[in-house]
Amino acid sequence: MSRERARRRAEREAERARAAALRAEREARLARRRALTGRVAALLPRRSARIVSQGGIIARRRRTQNGVVAVLFLIAQAIVWLLWSSWAARLGALVLSLLFVPLFVTLVFDRRS
Known part of the structure; x- marks a missing residue:
């Protein structure tokens, strides 16, 4: 009985480790994308004024x-x-x-x- 519980616990821990690795990879990819977006945005000129639609x-x-x-x-x-x-x-x-x-x-x- 205890061997079965240990095996299931090991499976759960392995699944958690896989999920954590996927989450870390996803977060790293998102951080790289945000950094790239920031670098590109820094190169683009800023808009001097907001575009406001006419209200007449x-x-x-x-x-x-x-x-x-x-x-x-x-x-x-x-x-x-x-x-x-x-x-x-x-x-x-x-x-x-x-x-x-x-x-x-x-x-x-x-x-x-």
Whole structure:
């Protein structure tokens, strides 16, 4: 009985040693990666100012319009994807959508006329 317990204890200790070795290897790899990232970051120029998005009414309207256009484009592509199984039809719809998006934006959102 005690030999069996000793054998199991030895197996557990060997497993713990393997896990500790893997953990130490992983930590060493992470430390090397962090050091490399730090060296590369030190070579890159720092940004002088934070980039802040505009918050005015025109900027907000523009972001909304761009979001609407993107959602409509994605919906059109999803409908084409679901209705046609032909790759040629899907690719043709993608190309036509890419060509008609600027036309749609100009016709719907242009305020110069």
